[in-house]
Amino acid sequence: MLRAKRLTAQQVVALWREFYEAHGPEVMRAAYGWTSPEARPIRRGERVWAFYDQDDRDACIGWGACYLSLDDPEDVEATLVVGVFPAYQRRGFRRQILDWMSEWAKAKGAEYARLVVFAENEANHARHHREADDPANPWVWAGDVWFPAAYSIFMRDLRDPRDLDGQSEAAETAEATEVAEAAE
Numbered sequence: 181m182l183r184a185k186r187l188t189a190q191q192v193v194a195l196w197r198e199f200y201e202a203h204g205p206e207v208m209r210a211a212y213g214w215t216s217p218e219a220r221p222i223r224r225g226e227r228v229w230a231f232y233d234q235d236d237r238d239a240c241i242g243w244g245a246c247y248l249s250l251d252d253p254e255d256v257e258a259t260l261v262v263g264v265f266p267a268y269q270r271r272g273f274r275r276q277i278l279d280w281m282s283e284w285a286k287a288k289g290a291e292y293a294r295l296v297v298f299a300e301n302e303a304n305h306a307r308h309h310r311e312a313d314d315p316a317n318p319w320v321w322a323g324d325v326w327f328p329a330a331y332s333i334f335m336r337d338l339r340d341p342r343d344l345d346g347q348s349e350a351a352e353t354a355e356a357t358e359v360a361e362a363a364e
């Protein structure tokens with residue numbers, strides 16, 4: 181089980197620097213197009229969470245970012261980005277983080293979640309395509325873009341009643357942030 185912590189912009193910068201150093205410049209450029217630890221600005225309307233293991237509360241597993249404009253009723257597509265620290269790879273955390281953010285976005289009114297996977301990130305690119313071939317997988321291959329960078333787009337239909345139950349901690353967090361942000 182994961183525990184999510186919403187980060188401030190300052191905390192995001194520190195976490196992404198640590199993450200960049202943990203994976204190294206080559207992986208980071210191929211995976212996200214980042215050319216330095218500071219290359220990635222936080223977009224307006226983007227939220228970033230750090231994820232921790234319930235059983236090891238101090239250990240940061242990875243992070244997730246979700247861009248969804250909550251001021252624009254026509255924005256019903258949440259764009260997700262995910263990263264898992266090397267020490268926690270290959271344990272299924274990527275899926276758990278994506279599920280958590282999908283649930284969060286759904287609770288906020290999003291109808292679709294969107295994921296971009298660069299072709300240069302070969303193992304992950306192949307993995308997402310392989311998973312999309314499985315009809316039980318909620319992420320569907322939605323097409324490729326070739327220029328200026330080659331990447332595949334995967335979409336998840338958050339309205340699908342067979343997917344996500346709306347009962348998770350993410351849905352509760354979505355409600356709680358509403359209250360906290362209104363109070364700010």
Ligand SMILES: CC(C)(COP(=O)(O)OP(=O)(O)OC[C@H]1O[C@@H](n2cnc3c(N)ncnc32)[C@H](O)[C@@H]1OP(=O)(O)O)[C@@H](O)C(=O)NCCC(=O)NCCS
Pocket residue numbers: 203207211212262263264265268269270271272273274275296297298301303304307
């Ligand atoms: C890519 C990334 C997010 C994947 O995270 P992850 O949590 O390791 O992903 P998963 O655990 O779902 O899957 C990785 C592999 O471990 C396997 N796996 C998952 N749970 C497992 C378990 N309990 N035991 C053994 N293997 C397991 C998966 O089947 C998958 O196998 P594959 O390589 O044959 O496809 C992470 O490696 C990362 O952040 N990498 C650097 C940056 C990056 O590429 N980011 C993604 C940008 S789109």
